[in-house]
Amino acid sequence: MPNLLHISASIQGDTSVSRSLSTALAHALGKKSGGDIIERDLSANDLPLIDGARFAANGTAPEDRTDAQSELAAIADTLISELQQADTIVLGVPIYNFGAPASLKVWADLVARAGTTFKYTPEGPVGLLTGKKAYITVASGGTRVDSDTDFMTPWLRHFLGFIGITDVEVIEASALMAGDADEKVSAAKARIEALVS
Numbered sequence: 001m002p003n004l005l006h007i008s009a010s011i012q013g014d015t016s017v018s019r020s021l022s023t024a025l026a027h028a029l030g031k032k033s034g035g036d037i038i039e040r041d042l043s044a045n046d047l048p049l050i051d052g053a054r055f056a057a058n059g060t061a062p063e064d065r066t067d068a069q070s071e072l073a074a075i076a077d078t079l080i081s082e083l084q085q086a087d088t089i090v091l092g093v094p095i096y097n098f099g100a101p102a103s104l105k106v107w108a109d110l111v112a113r114a115g116t117t118f119k120y121t122p123e124g125p126v127g128l129l130t131g132k133k134a135y136i137t138v139a140s141g142g143t144r145v146d147s148d149t150d151f152m153t154p155w156l157r158h159f160l161g162f163i164g165i166t167d168v169e170v171i172e173a174s175a176l177m178a179g180d181a182d183e184k185v186s187a188a189k190a191r192i193e194a195l196v197s
């Protein structure tokens with residue numbers, strides 16, 4: 001049965017636009033496929049910032065880790081396993097200060113593991129999490145998605161590609177404070193309905 005990983009990052013709880021869109025999409029896709037949905041809400045801010053010791057532990061093969069390193073690498077092991085188990089990844093992400101929420105950057109720092117999610121080659125890095133499909137639902141106040149000042153969407157697309165997830169679709173409700181917010185959210189919902197029908 002295909003599994004789905006739903007990652008959300010907004011700090012706005014139930015009033016979040018990006019989360020309401022990603023939840024609707026994740027549930028509709030999950031219902032259609034009949035697979036499990038793994039939930040990862042990054043707004044809990046319970047992921048540790050990467051530091052030197054954790055980075056070294058993450059890069060050490062499990063059989064070579066000390067007990068302390070196994071403990072340090074455990075959270076990254078879990079996050080990577082969530083990605084590996086998923087056929088589809090739905091990410092609900094707001095734009096914060098023109099970029100990604102800090103919690104999503106923390107997540108990326110933990111799941112980027114050489115030899116597991118990507119590998120180095122003489123031709124450059126190659127992503128190892130292939131054969132997956134990702135959807136990103138984006139919300140913002142004033143920054144239009146893929147405009148010159150949107151550093152979130154291109155970064156996230158690039159990062160997912162870096163770990164092998166190259167089939168990425170973006171559904172956006174951006175620049176909501178610039179007007180027509182209801183229409184923009186309705187258009188995004190209609191796009192989701194069309195995607196799952």
Ligand SMILES: Cc1cc2nc3c(=O)[nH]c(=O)nc-3n(C[C@H](O)[C@H](O)[C@H](O)COP(=O)(O)O)c2cc1C
Pocket residue numbers: 010011012015016017018019093094095096097098099139140141142143144175176
């Ligand atoms: C800390 C913070 C920083 C923000 N920075 C931006 C920004 O740079 N550009 C923008 O368009 N909106 C910005 N916003 C507004 C949010 O992107 C907007 O409220 C959006 O709806 C948030 O997504 P959500 O509804 O899923 O929480 C910011 C909001 C917060 C809380």
